[in-house]
Amino acid sequence: MMHPQGQQPNWQQYEFNEAQNAVISKLANRMLLAGVTQIVFGVIDILGSCKIQASEGASSNGTSLFALVLILCGAFTISAAQSFSKIVKTQGWDISHLMLALQSYSRALLVQFIFYVITAVLVTLIILFLLLMLLVFASLFASMTK
Amino acid sequence: MQQGPEMLDPKGHEYEFGPQDNQVFHVLAARMRRVGVVQIILSILQVGGYTAGFILVQKGAGALQLAIEIPIALAFLAGGVLLLNAAAPFRSIVDSWGNDVGHLMKAFDRLSTLMTVMIGGFALASVLYIVMFVVKLVTK
Numbered sequence: 001m002m003h004p005q006g007q008q009p010n011w012q013q014y015e016f017n018e019a020q021n022a023v024i025s026k027l028a029n030r031m032l033l034a035g036v037t038q039i040v041f042g043v044i045d046i047l048g049s050c051k052i053q054a055s056e057g058a059s060s061n062g063t064s065l066f067a068l069v070l071i072l073c074g075a076f077t078i079s080a081a082q083s084f085s086k087i088v089k090t091q092g093w094d095i096s097h098l099m100l101a102l103q104s105y106s107r108a109l110l111v112q113f114i115f116y117v118i119t120a121v122l123v124t125l126i127i128l129f130l131l132l133m134l135l136v137f138a139s140l141f142a143s144m145t146k
Numbered sequence: 147m148q149q150g151p152e153m154l155d156p157k158g159h160e161y162e163f164g165p166q167d168n169q170v171f172h173v174l175a176a177r178m179r180r181v182g183v184v185q186i187i188l189s190i191l192q193v194g195g196y197t198a199g200f201i202l203v204q205k206g207a208g209a210l211q212l213a214i215e216i217p218i219a220l221a222f223l224a225g226g227v228l229l230l231n232a233a234a235p236f237r238s239i240v241d242s243w244g245n246d247v248g249h250l251m252k253a254f255d256r257l258s259t260l261m262t263v264m265i266g267g268f269a270l271a272s273v274l275y276i277v278m279f280v281v282k283l284v285t286k
Binding site for chain 1: 161167170171173174177178180181184185188247251254255257258261262264265268269271272275276278279283
């Protein structure tokens with residue numbers, strides 16, 4: 001059988017026992033469902049935002065970007081769930097499947113973290129801009145009242 | 147059942163992950179901790195922001211919006227705490243020696259709890275968002 005990544009395994013293999021497979025199987029099922037609900041919520045958010053924007057004529061408010069991040073994370077979570085599921089269903093490549101599953105989940109977390117950092121930077125810039133505008137208006141008002 | 151080359155360790159409980167595996171666990175645990183901490187901070191700010199906005203700016207109006215956003219923010223907070231909780235055993239795999247599979251199973255168990263909260267949170271958020279969108283469209 002081919003290695004899951006189509007190459008010779010770098011990892012020493014180990015076979016999980018039945019009790020451990022039960023834990024992994026439970027995790028795989030829940031991860032799959034979590035990924036699906038994440039994607040469903042992202043799609044609802046995008047569709048709802050588009051519908052409201054169309055009826056109100058308002059501009060995009062950034063929730064769609066969050067929804068896209070959720071959909072991407074959901075896809076990585078489902079990919080991780082499939083690799084976890086393969087640990088239970090196959091024999092001989094448990095550690096390789098485990099590492100692929102953990103790397104997929106790790107990517108989902110990385111996407112989430114990058115989104116949080118970008119959001120934090122944007123919010124900080126907006127707050128700084130508003131404070132700057134406030135200072136400009138305050139100095140203008142002070143010079144006018146003199 | 148698919149069959150593959152057998153390199154099985156008969157003493158499962160004594161299996162020790164190698165340096166390459168440990169690197170994967172190390173990166174995963176670090177990302178889980180970072181995302182968990184940011185999620186906790188953001189959800190606390192969200193709850194505070196929504197509540198302050200409801201009381202000070204909207205003067206009690208927009209209760210529906212608040213009723214929708216607060217449970218979602220609380221689920222987000224719970225997710226952050228559970229992420230931190232699940233990161234600890236992954237970190238233990240790297241830091242300790244002799245019980246890697248035990249730590250892995252503990253991590254998976256905690257990750258399962260996190261996934262259950264995520265399923266509940268996103269299902270609840272989906273229902274609440276549909277209600278919010280319908281109410282917004284009907285009241286326009």
